[in-house]
Amino acid sequence: MILRAVILLGVGVAIAWTTAGLTQSGSEPKPGPAPRAAGQVGAAATGMAGTTTINAPRAMPRVRVSVPRSASGEVEVDASCTTCHATRTPNATTASGAELDEFHGGMMFAHGNNRCLACHDATDYDAFHLADGARVEMADVMTLCAQCHAAKVEEFAHGAHGGMNGFWDLSRGSRTRNHCLDCHDPHAPAFPRMVPTFKPKDRFLTRKGEHAEDSR
Amino acid sequence: MVPKVHDEHRVDHGASANPAVTPAYWVSYPRFLLRAARLATDGSFAFYAWMTLLSAVFLVGANAWAHQVAHGMITTHLTDHVSWGLYIANFTFAVGVAAGGVMMVIPAYLYKDHAMHGVVILGELLAVAAIVVCLAFVTVDIGRPDRIWHMLPFIGRFHFPMSMLTWDVLVLNGYLLLNLHICGYLLYTRFLGRTPNPKWYVPFVMISIVWAISIHTVTAFLYCGLGGRPFWNSALLAPRFLASAFVSGPAFLILTLAVLRRFGLSVPDQPVATLVKIVRVTILVNLLMLGSELFTEFYAGGSHTASARYLFVGLDGHTELVPWIWTAIAANVVAAVLFLVPALSSSRFVLVGCVLAFAATWIEKGMGLVVPGFIPSTLHEIVVYAPSVTEWKVTAGIWAFGLMVYTVALKVALPILSGAERVQTDAERSLAAD
Amino acid sequence: MSSEPDEREGSSRRTVMKAAGATLGLAAFAKAVQPLTEFTDTLTREQFLQKHYKELDADEKQAVLARLEAEAKATHGVDVTIADPPPIEGVKFAFAINLSLCNGNGKCVEACHRENNHDRATNQSYIRVLELERGSLDLGSADSSYDHAVPAPGKAYLPVQCQQCDAPPCTDVCPVEATWKEKDGIVVVDYDWCIGCRYCEAACPYHARRFNWTKPEIPAAEINPNQSYLSNRIRPQGVVEKCTFCLHRTREGRLPACLEACPTGARVFGDMNDERSEIRWILANKRVFVLKEELGTKPSFFYFFDR
CATH class of the missing domain: 1.20.5 (Single alpha-helices involved in coiled-coils or other helix-helix interfaces)
Incomplete structure (x- = not known):
């Protein structure tokens, strides 16, 4: 049961990038870690000593791919999204990895009824676009999320979503905040299930009745 | 042993024809204590055997407690969920016995029942022994006995009047002092061969009557003041405590009188008859209140009745206390029948009724009261509780100690009261020295 | 005779x-x-005669703190700092948990365990997470011992710890004033004054208090050396302890350990007196509730659902 419910624990891991997986055949590029930029909020405006740092991604991840060379076999290079997509015709109707037969085939997609190009920009796969066509860089991708999830963004802005570390009192120190992508895979944003690893060991405590096991 | 238990008001003045020749207090009081010590330690083989047995049990308890203090209360089966158990259960019951002792005092002094006067001291000494038991149970229940001085007024930080526990400390120790004074005064004057001066004890007796009610009311308030424990948070708790105390106390006294009679003391019939009359009423009042509680808990239902369900019918498959409480209820009902049906009014049936009523109250107001208050927990988890061997040993040790106190108290009091033991005048002493 | x-x-x-x-x-x-000597041998005169926390003057308090640090070194072989941070003037702490986010993973329970130097053998912690039937707050169906993947279908999760009540029943009942509510709202225990009667444990409606049934055991390497007198210093045997909102952290402006550990971001902490604080935004914008409101304990701990 536990094995089947393989669950990711912890935060600070860019779940989106590590769950995509790479098949040995090379049909799926393995993403590298997303470069992060420290986005700073609020400090100058409030005149407080501490700052709030959001753990935001700086740019689109590079993908390590093997490029065949005639003489020396294969070499590995870090390629941007555009490297491949520049030579392919965008398909506006694609809405799932299952529809793709070369790359991204194993990608799990569960994010409403969106198509890939609802967020990804067909003219520049290293960036995104809003509904009105405005370009959004990876570093500002929270704006893209906000377009649909305004309520969550408002909660986030008030410290009521996403958690934080450091100081509650910004006059005494700084804090760091998670970014949307720290906890949510943009292609399947539901928070992953977890297995509790730390339980109290009470003498003489008895479990109540039977519990609904997760579906297997 | 002592030939007869006399009425203190029928003093035999022949014993000391001229009080003027009795020695001064600073001579006679040490002599009184010395005589008491001798009376307490002299006795038949049966007496020594009984005291040795009690000492042995007491020592086992003391040893278990010493281990508990050294290694922590992990040696008990108490938990953060069921944080009070056998100790506090016995404490609560013993408070009832102490309060119940006063049921001899009320007829004697409020209703001027002179036949009761001779035996009233038995009730007061029972109260003394029971309070000693109470204080011992509280002491063994605390995690840091080395810090008990923190509870002393002025020296520690006595959280009075906010904490009901501080009230309990006051009323229990006050009750102990009251009864020690009354018993001590009566015995000392009797030792001197004088008629006790009512001015020096009757007001204290009157106070002790009110005080007896207060000790059990305050003990009930310890529980019913806790809003987070619906099983206890009931206005009926204090009255029910009193009703059951006025069953168990007199029941114990009837048994004591029967034992004394067996040891050859002449015990008048009337006090026993009066005590039986008292139990006839209180045992019914107690059953009525039980019925009232059961109705309130089970007719309305709801999550607040979970503890009552655990106690009476079991909860979520847990029925640990169910056989105990129904045994107690059955014993109470049988005892009530034995007390009330005229055809069964022979003394033998009454004694069986006393044993049943006493045992029933011990179950009902001990474990039956304390443990369900914690099950389910305030977060409705079920952590079961059964006392550990350490807890049973300590509990047995404390009861043995209480019985030692009561035995010694009776051993000292009865001969002095009967006039068989009294101070010697100087003339008598010089005569004896020849 | x-x-x-x-x-x-x-x-x-x-x-x-x-x-x-x-x-x-x-x-x-x-x-x-x-066997009593096993206990009395470890009890020093200074320990036995130590005054109540509120009766210690500045010098005496420093002496006590230094002695406690030395005792920690002697007993556990660890250099610890035992401070005594006072409440921050004008601050009143409160906590809120978003039950729509909480998935019952128990990271807060573990973080509390480590931060507060709890006994290792029992996995002691000030937090208990209950698994409830979804759509019900009936604790009758609650269970804390679940160990399956969470959130389980049809279940909701309710972490419970000290609610830092404004009308705390636990402090009223203490016979020796060993526990009281501080100005910043935190209910504390003087572990060196508590007699261990556990009346507070019986009085608390939230199962927030714990008793040291034996001496807590923690490997030296796992001891959190950042300690304070009223919170996470290693407790003696036989006394009661409880959640202090990590006052050794929060009184220095830092967030509580349970909040930092929460992977779902369900926890919100802050100053009730600061109208710009996160907690005030929650109270103003979410429909919050408190546990067992009918008891009149006035918790400083709020819960809400946002969907």
Whole structure:
């Protein structure tokens, strides 16, 4: 049961990038870690000593791919999204990895009824676009999320979503905040299930009745 | 042993024809204590055997407690969920016995029942022994006995009047002092061969009557003041405590009188008859209140009745206390029948009724009261509780100690009261020295 | 009865017997309570006579803190700092948990365990997470011992810890004032004054208090050396303890350990007196509730659902 419910624990891991997986055949590029930029909020405006740092991604991840060379076999290079997509015709109707037969085939997609190009920009796969066509860089991708999830963004802005570390009192120190992508895979944003690893060991405590096991 | 238990008001003045020749207090009081010590330690083989047995049990308890203090209360089966158990259960019951002792005092002094006067001291000494038991149970229940001085007024930080526990400390120790004074005064004057001066004890007796009610009311308030424990948070708790105390106390006294009679003391019939009359009423009042509680808990239902369900019918498959409480209820009902049906009014049936009523109250107001208050927990988890061997040993040790106190108290009091033991005048002493 | 002159011989033999019996009894008693010395040997005069926290002047408090640090070094071989941060003037702490986000993973329980130097063997923690039937707050169906993947279908999760009540029943009942509510709203225990009667444990409607049934055991390497007198210093045996909103952190402006550990971001902490604080935004914008409101305990701990 536990094995089947393989669950990711912890935060600070860019779940989106590590769950995509790479098949040995090379049909799926393995993403590298997303470069992060420290986005700073609020400090100058409030005149407080501490700052709030959001753990935001700086740019689109590079993908390590093997490029065949005639003489020396294969070499590995870090390629941007555009490297491949520049030579392919965008398909506006694609809405799932299952529809793709070369790359991204194993990608799990569960994010409403969106198509890939609802967020990804067909003219520049290293960036995104809003509904009105405005370009959004990876570093500002929270704006893209906000377009649909305004309520969550408002909660986030008030410290009521996403958690934080450091100081509650910004006059005494700084804090760091998670970014949307720290906890949510943009292609399947539901928070992953977890297995509790730390339980109290009470003498003489008895479990109540039977519990609904997760579906297997 | 002592030939007869006399009425203190029928003093035999022949014993000391001229009080003027009795020695001064600073001579006679040490002599009184010395005589008491001798009376307490002299006795038949049966007496020594009984005291040795009690000492042995007491020592086992003391040893278990010493281990508990050294290694922590992990040696008990108490938990953060069921944080009070056998100790506090016995404490609560013993408070009832102490309060119940006063049921001899009320007829004697409020209703001027002179036949009761001779035996009233038995009730007061029972109260003394029971309070000693109470204080011992509280002491063994605390995690840091080395810090008990923190509870002393002025020296520690006595959280009075906010904490009901501080009230309990006051009323229990006050009750102990009251009864020690009354018993001590009566015995000392009797030792001197004088008629006790009512001015020096009757007001204290009157106070002790009110005080007896207060000790059990305050003990009930310890529980019913806790809003987070619906099983206890009931206005009926204090009255029910009193009703059951006025069953168990007199029941114990009837048994004591029967034992004394067996040891050859002449015990008048009337006090026993009066005590039986008292139990006839209180045992019914107690059953009525039980019925009232059961109705309130089970007719309305709801999550607040979970503890009552655990106690009476079991909860979520847990029925640990169910056989105990129904045994107690059955014993109470049988005892009530034995007390009330005229055809069964022979003394033998009454004694069986006393044993049943006493045992029933011990179950009902001990474990039956304390443990369900914690099950389910305030977060409705079920952590079961059964006392550990350490807890049973300590509990047995404390009861043995209480019985030692009561035995010694009776051993000292009865001969002095009967006039068989009294101070010697100087003339008598010089005569004896020849 | 035995004082007749002609019994004098028997009486003196009896006196000898009594003396022998009494000696034997006393010796047996001394032997019986001998294990007590295991406890009293470790109890120093300073520990025994230590005053109540509120009665210590500045010098005495420094002496106590230094002694406690030395004791920690001697007992556990660890250099710890035991501070005594006072409440921050004008601050009143409160907590809120978003039950729509909480998935019952128990990271807060573990973080509390480590931060507060809890006994390792029992996995002690000030937080208990209950699994409830979804759509119900009936604790009757609650269970804390679940160990399956969470969130389980049809279940909701309710972490419970000290609610830092404004009308705390636990402090009222303490017979020795060993527990009280501080100005910043935190209910604390003086572990060196508590007598261990556990009346507070019976009075608390939230199962927030814990008793040290034995001496807590923690490997030296796992001891959190950043400690304070009223919160996470290693507790003595036989006293009651409870959640202090990590006052050794929060009174320095830092967030509580349970909040930092929460992977779902369900926890919100802050100053009720600061209208720009996160907690005030929650109270103003979410429909919050408190546990067992009918008891009138006025918790400083709020819960809400946002969907």
